[in-house]
Amino acid sequence: MILRRVARPLLAAIFISGGINALRDAEGHAKAAEPLLDRTVGTETVDAATLVRADAAVKVGAGTALALGRFPRFAAALLLGSLVPTTAAGHPFWEKEDPGERQQQLVHFLKNAGMAGGLLLAVADTGGRPSVGWRARRAARRAGAQAGALADKVR
Template structure:
């Protein structure tokens, strides 16, 4: 049952992103007016913190950025559906969802009460999608994740070290005990070999 849910849930979650992304790639113009205020704020920040060799490659044109975001949604959605790259796809979709949500649903800027409610509801819906994507990104399908493996690997190494220290102490005690016995025996033998006065 769990496997069936996973098989159905990932395509259901990815479908909207793939369709919306394909639409943005094919015809980005309807999205450009919404995207421009966000891209005008994000691009300078990206250029400020990007490595020098990438600064010149960051596109500034909102139309290009809308298409790029659409491509990320298509590729991320397809990766989410596959078994091999689903976690990376989920992370890519989260990265894509943030600017999309800020551009399309800035309810805090809306003056009309009804329009504000609609944008707020869509904003919350996208936050919920982000939560679903986070779950998809951390889902290990019943297998131990990397953090669990690292933590348990470190615990096993620590336990092995403690065991080795205990064994070394035990061996050292046995060796010391054996050395004392040998010393007593040698002392007794030396007494027997000494001539009497």
């Protein structure tokens, strides 16, 4: 469908661009991530710059896959998993004292929340094919019906 061919690259573009920027300035992004890492895992146990590079590689790789329509549901799930810590580390509006800065961070936080919504839709998009759950329920009903028919014949 043409909608998917247009929407997926548009959604992926921000992740590819952000990943490239993070690779170019891993140390700067690591400084922004350190407060979150200190609160969660501790920076003495992990290297923030290495995590930033790994996250950037996920963004570039999964973003490219999503844009090209290769494993789009998996790629969107990877991007969603990457977006959550990036948003928490990069846009903690709740910590800002200055109302202007707080508002700016809130806007970026909500932008990322909107992208998360788009990624959730991409994760759930089966491309017009029945979902795995629907196919499993259908197969179970068919197997039950066949088992019942076989039991009737045996009687």
